[in-house]
Amino acid sequence: MFGRGHFSLGRQSIMKRKKLDGITIFLFLLPALVLFIGILAAPLISSVVNSFYQYKGFGSKTWLGWDNYKRLFDKNQIPFWDSVVHAFILAGFSVFLQLPLALGLALLLGRGIKGERFLLSVNFLPVLISTVVIGQLWLKVFHPEGLVNSLLRVVGYLKEGDKNIQWLGDGQGKLLWACFIPMLWQYVGYHMLLMYAGVKSVPPELREAAKIDGATDWQVDRFVVIPSMKQILKVSVIFAVTGSLKSYDLIRIMATLQTKEASVPSTILMDYMTLRGEYGVASAVAVLLILLCFFFAILISAAFKERD
Amino acid sequence: MKKFLAMLLAIVAVLGLSACGKDDGLTMWCIATKSDSNRHSYEAAIADMEKKYPDTKLNWEAIENETYKQKIKAAVSGNNMPDIFFTWSCAFLGDFVKEDKVYCLDEAYKGFADKLPEKMCKNTTYNGKKYGVPLTMNIVGLFANLDILKEVGYDDVPATYEELIECCNKLVAAGKIPFGCAGKETWCVTEYLESIIEKSIGAKALDDIFMNGATWDNQDVAKAVDIFQEMIKNGYFDPDGISLGNDDVKANFMAGKYAFYMNGTWNCGEFAGKEGFNVKVAEFPVIDSSKAKLGQLIGGPSDTLAVAKSAKDAENTAKYTLELGQLICKYGYLDGCGLPAWTVDYNADSVNALTKSVAEIVAKSDYMVLFGDTAMPADEAGKYLEQVAKVYGGEVDGAGFIAALKAAIR
Structure with missing residues (x-):
């Protein structure tokens, strides 16, 4: 009897301790949980719910079912898919132009060339400058009487009497490139810094061993450094793609919210939310944007896993 | 502790x-x-x-x-x-x-x-x-740089539509740009377009479209839009305007690049304050006198x-x-x-004298139609501005404009 009682008391005490541990864990997790629910989950759920309603941002809501989504898929109503295509083009240029450039710079600087610190700072500088300032700067560059057209006149591409090229809005898509060029330029330094950290984390012994085996600088980079920084490359690709899908600030400064030439999902979202007061449509754009970002993040992770 | x-x-x-x-x-x-x-x-x-x-x-x-x-x-x-x-x-x-x-x-x-x-x-x-x-x-006013007008033989703002067109032709021939309009800010385009529509179809008809649910399917509106586009085609507007914001266009006007600038009368203080800037404000002339008349304004x-x-x-x-x-x-x-x-x-x-002259124009007026994007509910205003931008960019003509708005709004 004593034995059974003792066993039962011991079990009770373990149960009690487990319960206490559970409460402690819960209490420690609570602040993070509250923040997660309050800042991420609740707005997300609210966006999903609003996307099925006609809603002005206040007052009563009218149930619409999938109508807001159908409008997004109807090109004649809302140029949402054009904006997604624009974001994909930007993502493509980010991955195939911006990242290789950043990687090249990171590898070059990682070799410990002269003026490494200075060049690192110079390349990172655009990231530190406010996007508003960068936008204003490039507006001057692409202004009808700005730097680009002046250069074209100097080299003779534009002759006297020729009209200025309207880089900031001719209805033919030039505005899209005028917005993308500064976006790609601004974030080269950001990715370069990430990759530079990766290059520097490669143990010097590995480099030295390869060198002793007769590898050239390029071969060291190709077969030793780049494979060691796969995780950083993955992060950079995810940032570049999701960042392109979410792009907004520079386009907002260089174009307008109602731009069609350079529209991206976020400009459509803000146009419908702030100017047109159609929160339902804006919420539907937000939901699709989140799904697209998740999809590509998972896809890129899977692609890198496959290679591993 | x-x-x-x-x-x-x-x-x-x-x-x-x-x-x-x-x-x-x-x-x-x-x-x-x-x-x-x-x-x-x-x-x-x-x-x-x-x-x-x-x-x-x-x-x-x-x-x-x-x-x-x-x-x-x-x-x-x-x-x-x-x-x-x-x-x-x-x-x-x-x-x-x-x-x-x-x-x-x-x-x-x-x-x-x-x-x-x-x-x-x-x-x-x-x-x-x-x-x-x-x-x-505020109302929309036709601001004119009198010094530029003088160069082509005008001492005052042309009073009739025919005179205005003749003046624009003389300006173009003299290598001057008659109008500046900021295509990057669609509300600036509406300042021109709404004035032209109002002086073509009459204030009541435009007010009914903006405020009282009248249809956009109005051939006179289409004709007015075509008149606006004809002015653009004839080189009356700065071709760079399509990619400029209002601040740039206003600065150009104040710097003497354009002869005319149609915009809100809230600019009066700034224009009047610029030393040596010989500017006058007037009402846009009547295009179709059988339907519209002077004293019909955009604003309120x-x-x-x-x-x-x-x-x-x-x-x-x-x-x-x-x-x-x-x-x-x-x-x-x-x-x-x-x-x-x-x-x-x-x-x-x-x-300032400029604001006072606007007050005189308003005192003589008998009908004011509120700016379209303010008069209409936000969702309709968005669709309206979208079509206005297309008109300025030459993507739709008058018939396309009324057809799109008829389908999208009412």
């Missing part, structure tokens, strides 16, 4: 929070940020009110235009409105009135009826009840103050708001930011 400190911090935090909710005068939100031309009129009016009512403290906050639209809507949604708030007339305020969030000013208005003409409250009257305090009002009172239904002591707040609105209007007029919606019962000799 630790427990004592923790207690002390908790007490301070609780006291701090309770102070946030303390009843401390009236609250007001507006869009007169530090860079806004109306900022001074708000500051001067509030200073006068604080002197007159030292016991009533007004805590006011100015928020940038686009952010403000979201903020006020969120406040209406969350029943967290300030006591007094800035709003645009017609559809914008109308939505809040529909939700029963705005205090009716009928009772308070009785004490101000002799200073605020009934017709100035038209755009903020819903179901026969007044809900808004109009501030300054839109900037408005309103009182939340949830305001503290709402009736007295309403009276306070009317008095404040009257003062903002006074200082705005004296600063050249617009015309007075309220009766002028003070010395206005210091008002």
